[in-house]
Amino acid sequence: MSAFSITTEIIDDEVAAVAVTGYVDFDAAPALKDSLVHCIEAGSRRLVVDLGQAGFIDSTAIGVLVGALKRLEESGGALVVVCTNEHVASIFELVGLDEVISLHPSRDDAIAAFARAA
């Protein structure tokens, strides 16, 4: 598994995608938080967190996702996750995160979920 990296793509006025690669641990969580906060403060109300290339996401990074979700929901926004790694999905299920954040097999599917919810 490669080292942590993060990239942000602005999809449109409201939607942005933040893709992370590698291990999203306590060392990487602050960078993830910075990227999500930056998107929200720049006006994105719907965020896709793409974990398609992430092999690992720990409890601190899960906390970052929940924090961003709460902030977005306060303003009527939303946050969804792209997850293709069965181990990562299993951890989400163990902590009940799949009950509050929807998981999608691809970025297109995640963005389509926004359209359905709109």
Place this chain on the structure above:
Amino acid sequence: MRSPHSPEPLEAGTAVAAPVGALPREFRLPAVPAQLVIARGHVERAALAMGFDERATYEIVFAVNEAVTNAVQHGSADHAGTIGLFIEPGDDGLTVVVSDSGSFVPSPADCAPTSEQGRGLVLMSQLMDQVDLFPCAEGTVVRLHRDRNGASAIGGDRGA
């Protein structure tokens, strides 16, 4: 102040492939987040060398990562700015001990999906067969044990 639970200082050796008996077992790691990847590597090599499958190894590594994260995040580093990692392969399974010299008192476990913290200990308990926390005057010791055989928290087969 040195914790009586801390392993003796060892040279940080480079772990090699199996057999597990040839792998280093005791480490003192700088108490910084960048060492998490190092700790995970040591534990992953030990688990694989013992014959744990991919899923079981992932779960063990995940749980130990949470313990080391707690040590780095909440436990004050000892005078040398390090934490202890002790890996003990046994006939019945794998035991990993993480020690720091802080006074980490874990926040109450919060299982609510919308909680932003409090999942570390919950996950450790779900992914391992036994988790013991020893807060004491000298520091905090967390001992995690995974049986060779048992029912996975996540489901499906697991074990060595």
